[in-house]
Amino acid sequence: METSRYNALSAEERSVIESKGTERPFSGEYDDFYEEGVYLCRRCNAELYRSDAKFDAHCGWPAFEQEIPGTVTRLPDPDGVRTEIECANCGGHLGHVFIGERLTAADTRHCVNSISMKFARPTAGGQYYCDKGWEHFNVGQYEKAIGFYSIAIEHTKTGPWEGQCYHRRGWSYAKLNQHQQAIQDYDQAIGSDLEYDLAYSHRGQSYAAIGEHQQAIQDFDQAIGLDPEYDLAYSHRGQSYAAIGEHQRARASPMPR
Numbered sequence: 704m705e706t707s708r709y710n711a712l713s714a715e716e717r718s719v720i721e722s723k724g725t726e727r728p729f730s731g732e733y734d735d736f737y738e739e740g741v742y743l744c745r746r747c748n749a750e751l752y753r754s755d756a757k758f759d760a761h762c763g764w765p766a767f768e769q770e771i772p773g774t775v776t777r778l779p780d781p782d783g784v785r786t787e788i789e790c791a792n793c794g795g796h797l798g799h800v801f802i803g804e805r806l807t808a809a810d811t812r813h814c815v816n817s818i819s820m821k822f823a824r825p826t827a828g829g830q831y832y833c834d835k836g837w838e839h840f841n842v843g844q845y846e847k848a849i850g851f852y853s854i855a856i857e858h859t860k861t862g863p864w865e866g867q868c869y870h871r872r873g874w875s876y877a878k879l880n881q882h883q884q885a886i887q888d889y890d891q892a893i894g895s896d897l898e899y900d901l902a903y904s905h906r907g908q909s910y911a912a913i914g915e916h917q918q919a920i921q922d923f924d925q926a927i928g929l930d931p932e933y934d935l936a937y938s939h940r941g942q943s944y945a946a947i948g949e950h951q952r953a954r955a956s957p958m959p960r
């Protein structure tokens with residue numbers, strides 16, 4: 704295992720994260736802690752839990768009713784009874800998960816050692832999650848990207864980057880061929896910024912993908928109107944003209960230079 708990219712751990716941290724120990728109850732940094740943010744793996748910085756999934760189980764350790772999807776692995780504990788949880792990215796020990804206690808509607812309690820995590824505040828009211836979405840988008844993890852963009856959108860109702868977040872979530876949906884969802888998000892992005900040429904162009908591409916080329920052409924027109932040097936928008940508009948049989952117009956929609 705390549706370990707040099709992981710955070711250096713103290714002996715106390717190693718005893719829990721690597722040797723599957725348990726910190727003393729009511730002793731951990733995040734047991735009685737309810738700020739808004741995200742909990743990362745202390746060893747590898749993977750995002751594990753959101754603060755809105757945290758609840759007070761009065762058990763002495765941080766309790767979460769759900770993980771960020773795909774970030775936590777469950778496996779049988781050597782005791783033959785419990786289910787251990789570990790970071791899906793680095794395998795660091797987190798704690799145990801308990802089902803059926805009826806403490807919350809999710810009926811699930813992730814009982815996590817504080818020392819296995821570190822807390823991060825979202826900066827600029829959600830920009831943190833927006834950036835995380837982009838990281839996942841860039842490596843082709845579109846479902847995860849959508850998850851983070853959704854968190855970012857939840858975390859703020861207004862803001863200069865809100866439209867960007869909708870736009871990028873829409874683009875993630877488009878990558879998964881969910882074009883109706885994508886169009887809804889592009890609508891939101893354009894609503895927040897009427898001069899958003901990239902969002903017009905992408906909405907046009909989603910309309911084209913579902914065969915609505917007239918709508919697509921309107922969007923490409925908008926994108927070109929906002930940016931007369933938008934090569935790709937000219938190209939896509941030409942393709943949509945061709946798709947509806949207007950080959951004259953397709954040919955008359957050249958690049959601007």
Ligand SMILES: [Zn+2]
Pocket residue numbers: 744745746747748749790791792793794795
């Ligand atoms: Zn980890």
